[in-house]
Amino acid sequence: MQLPNPERPLLLLDSNVCKDNIKRMVEKCRENSCLLRPHFKTHQSQQIGRWFSEYGVKGITVSTPAMALYFAEDGWNDITIAFPFYRGQINVIKKLQENASLRLFIHNENDLHFINNELEKPIRFYIEIDNGYHRSGISPSCRSEIEAMIDAGDKLRHVHFHGFYMHDGRTYQSRSRKGIIESIESSVEMMKEMKNLYPEANISMGDTPSASVLPSFEYLDECTAGNFVFYDWMQYKIGSCSLDDIALFHLMPVAQAFPNENRAICHGGAVHCSKDYVLDDDGSKNFGQLISLDNQNSVNILDGKLQSLSQEHGMLTVGEKSKNILMNDYVCTIPIHSCLTANLYDHYRTLNGEIIKKRILS
């Protein structure tokens, strides 16, 4: 593949792979009668959002009211804000309600009353279930709190119970398809039990590993996965995807090569990659996996990685077989965590040279 000689680091998007990833998840959800409300925090691009729209997706998930506004401006009017509501957000929620119907995560009854008093249009809420991963949410054992919130939703004018949401971050510890399926099992059972207790509840889950590899979603009403749009090196190591499913690549100029030391300084540091890493088998950190793309845009894994990052510098080390690459003008890596890497750019460049704009920052 011919790539440009870059003036700065850039994110390369294989739009064919990206569209295939979207299509596959849409079809899987459709076959399972599960509504796909994909999380758009990964790509944060109106243009990529439209690719979902072309495959029939109607509703989306975002992290913040500001991100919801960005997509509402492009016509999305069915939006879940998948982060615990807090009161400072109320004015932007009102503004969003002018054009979109919203679903919020609410975790206490007081906030239900607060919102009911503030809003003039109806809003729906999820109760987020904490499966023990201890990010946000409520333990399913807090039955009286859950009952009280659902009851309040029945009685209040503007605020109505929608269902239960869970993000099982434990699947990210897996290292195989089998591991993912085993690690999600207890969460699936937990959600099935919630559905038995509250049959009116919509059951919603969202981690990309289980959404990618579970053979069926019959227990799910909604899927909110997002990372599958690009995948990344972490998802590949987890077992969520094949190499050919990865749609996002990081092109980094080689700024200084030390071929005798099997290393180079790339322009690609923490402000380009983020500082997320995976641990390789030998226990060392990997901040970006060295690859090459062949003429068919297939990925070849090379023996090299970003072993450390400073603000602008990426310290690339390579094995003997890959040292010729140090003399190139640039190298190509797979981002460790595409959500955090994409968050640091204002556009993608497709393999055909098209610029795809995205939202910047929060």
Next chain:
Amino acid sequence: MQLPNPERPLLLLDSNVCKDNIKRMVEKCRENSCLLRPHFKTHQSQQIGRWFSEYGVKGITVSTPAMALYFAEDGWNDITIAFPFYRGQINVIKKLQENASLRLFIHNENDLHFINNELEKPIRFYIEIDNGYHRSGISPSCRSEIEAMIDAGDKLRHVHFHGFYMHDGRTYQSRSRKGIIESIESSVEMMKEMKNLYPEANISMGDTPSASVLPSFEYLDECTAGNFVFYDWMQYKIGSCSLDDIALFHLMPVAQAFPNENRAICHGGAVHCSKDYVLDDDGSKNFGQLISLDNQNSVNILDGKLQSLSQEHGMLTVGEKSKNILMNDYVCTIPIHSCLTANLYDHYRTLNGEIIKKRILS
């Protein structure tokens, strides 16, 4: 201090402390007859740049040609780009030369000839010296390469040798003022030796720890430190500054409090903080130090920290004495690494409520 109830996370700037930090470094450099060319990658703000200008600073240091353009647009015309030059940058270098005189980091003779052929105006170059920290630069033992580059600079029409630069990242491993002074000693000796060998060379160094604590800079022609404008929790732990020198704070809404578990979920994740951390004495990671600001805007360290981050979630844990703070609408932290945190925002809010815009991303 009265703070706003935020709609989203925000960066609070104590502009008085920031201006004091600038003034102190300007005066220290002046007393040492050392030219301060501060690194502007930390604040990335034209407005804060003007505060330096008011104290008489004429030249600056940046990381990239794009960052140089941003500051050149505000009138800066004496700019060092402190990252190894690569050929993809040549067109933007030409554009920058229309309004600014530049100094680049160049590490091989071929690039000197390439630049000489491409440019129509003179440019100066540093040879970056690697003291063994193995980021970028050339070992001082590569005498023939260094000589050849200096000789080339004497003969070429547009490209002239300016001096030696070193960033000694090893000072970041220190945990006391004494430790910083000891760890910089061998680098200072190395640079003194370079000056003896090449008396025409300007000697330039830039790490904030040594710039902050060394009693004198008599060996230095130029200082390019940057982080001192704000400092941060890492610099405080290193021993570079006192608590009262820290000018940047991170305000995070509390999204869900678990007072019985001494923890809360804050809106403040990897996309707000970056994933840089320091290790606390017990070996656990600290992604943001919990503090409070009193009525005089003095910092009180509280027994709490962000112990982990996901994309949007900050997982705050607190000791018994600080658990009341979990019931507030927001908490205040000191960023671990202010350069990376500031890079994730498009503005600062001063304690007086003034909005100070900054550059976003690269």
